[in-house]
Amino acid sequence: MTRRLPTVLVVDDEVRSQEALRRTLEEDFEVFTASGADEALAILEREWIQIVLTDQRMPGTSxxxxxxxxxxxxxxxxxIIISGYTDSEDIIAGVNEAGIYQYLLKPWQPEQLLLTLRGAAELSRLQAENQRLAVDLKTAAPVLAARVGERRDRLARHYALDRLVRAPDSPMNALCALVGRLAALDIPVLLTGESGTGKELLARALHYDSPRADEAFVVENCGALPDQLLESELFGHKRGAYTGxxxxRVGLFKQADGGTMLLDEIGETSPAFQVKLLRTLQEGEIRPLGASRTQAVDVRxxxxxxxxxxxxxxxxRFRExxxxxxxxxxxxxxxxxxxPMDIPLIARSLADETGAALGRRFAPLSxxxxGCLTAWRWPGNVRELRNEVLRMAALAEGSELSAAHLSPRVLRAADTGQEAALDLIDGLQGDLKTRLDALEARILKECLIRLRWNKTRAAQELGLSRVGLRAKLVRYGLDGG
Incomplete structure (x- = not known):
């Protein structure tokens, strides 16, 4: 399909000028000519003209x-208009009224004329494209609004508090009820707790259950960036504000305007940054780096x-x-x-999630x-538990996740701290013999689980004969493993 050239109407009462303009333009444009205003208007009635190039001084209509x-x-x-030098002031007076894109003074130069009309053709193309986009957007607006609404509803369902995995007797139940009450109150909330406990999930639930749910939810890890970059991320910057x-750049506060922002690891920020953040929270406004004016923001x-x-x-170390x-x-x-009552449920949920990603279905947890999962102290909390489930899923030979595939530290249910052995002994009850028997039974069980109940290998590792190992297993009720 041959690409159509841009159309231009040349209006000039002098035939020689018409021909000179035609010869100059005809390689890049489809040229129409008229000798006066009436003829030009007639052509405009029947042809699609993108550019009108007219002389100023013509008989009758200028x-x-x-x-x-x-x-x-x-x-x-x-x-576009072409004029002699003496007409320039009259044209300037009519520029706004006539909406003239450009005017050229005689004698015009071919290169200048072509450059001007190419710019005019590009302007015409962009205008037409903007009109098409406006129509498309108007047509698509209901569809886009519906999709945005569907996405918002999907997120609200995904991060709903009742989807947070927990047991009926979990302390998280009271906490979730509290978060649900706070969601409707537009007040700042500080979530504290160890890494991996689900603070971000609670923050998202707070947002999607609040009146701000239709607006953005933005997260920034304040401990991951130095002060200048963190200020740029949150408040934005003007070009040239600093090297690079x-x-x-529009900052995250502006992007979250009307919505919610989670400032994670807020305790890692410097005192200097804390002063600037305090001002933003007090005044409800930001000043991008390098800017002379502040901008109002409404962010929870x-x-x-x-x-x-x-x-x-x-x-x-932190401003009070x-x-x-x-x-x-x-x-x-x-x-x-x-x-600990939440651990089996969370592990099961993670196993289902992992299985869905791998296209597999895992059996119920044994x-x-x-027992191994609930015995471990989980210093990394849910993140660490997720890693253990992924490890077991990667090593699983069938549909069952095996305790034998747990990390050694989890399998032994021992804390990484120096007080692990004392914690273990403190958990034993009875006289010395009873405690030693319980400790021996625990060591035997850990060894058998790790070796997937291979009793020959377990006997070798523990320095026992197979008969001696069996006798101990019978004694401690482990023979059925």
Whole structure:
């Protein structure tokens, strides 16, 4: 398909000027000619003209007067006028009224003329494209709105508090009920607790259950960036504000305007940055780096930290005034070891999630595996538990996740701290013989689970004969493993 050339209407009462303009333009444009305003208007009635190029001085109607009519009836046509030097002031007076794109002074130069008309053709193309886009957007607006609404509803369902995995007797039940009540109250919330306990999930649930659910939810890890980059991320910057700032940047506060922002690891920020953040929270406005004016923002701030900010404030490492601004309502999220009843349910959920990603379906967790999981203290909380489930899924030979594939530290259910052995002994009850028997039984079971109940290998590792091992297993009720 041959690409159509841009169309231009040349209006000039002098035949020689018409021909000179035609010869100059005909390689790049489809050229129409007219000797006066009436003939030009007739051509415009029947042809699609993108550019009107007219002389100013013509018998009857002047070029500016003609272009006024063109603007009223064919506003999309790009209007250009050519005049002699003596006419320039008259043309300037009519530029706004006639909407003239450009005017050229005689004698015109071919290169200048072509450059001007190529620019006019590009302008005409962009105008037409904008009109098509406007129509498309108007047509698509209901569909886009429906899709946005569907996505918002899907996110709200995904992060709903009742989907947070927990047991009927979990301490998380009271916490989730509290978060549900706070969602409707537009106040700052500070989530505290160890890494991996689900603070971000609670922050998302807070947002999607709040009146701000239709707007953005934005997350920034404050401990991952130095001050200048963190300020740029949150507040934005103007081009040239610092080395490497090659263009303007809209900060996350502006992107979250009307919505919610989670400032994760807020305890890692410097005192200098804390001052700037405090001003933003107090005044409800930001100043991008390098900007001379502030911008108003309306953002609900949820902060999260694994530090004790009150203690940090007393030590002078965190501003107390900022703490009270952030902690209008502090919520502590308990670690996994304080809610062992949740561990089997979370592990099962993670197994289902992993299986769906791998195209597999895993069997229910065995009592042996559940016992190993609940015995571990989980310093990494849910993140660490997820890694263990992924490890077992990767090593599983069938549909069952095996305790034998747990990490050695989890399998032994021993803390990584120096007090692990003392914690183990403290959990044993009875006289010395009873405690030693319980400890021996535990060592035997751990060894057998790790070796997938291969009794020959277990006997070799423990320095026992197979008969001796069997006798101990019978004694401790482990022979059925």
């Amino acid at each position: 070029g500016v007067a003609l272009l006024r009519q063109v603007r009223e009836r064919w506003p999309d046509a790009v209007r 700032a090659f263009e303007d 701030v949820v902060a999260a930290t694994n530090r004790d900010l009150e203690a940090e404030g007393r030590a002078g 005034d900022l703490y009270y601004r952030l902690a209008a309502f502090p919520i502590h999220v308990p670690p996994l070891r304080e809610r 009592a042996e595996l559940v």
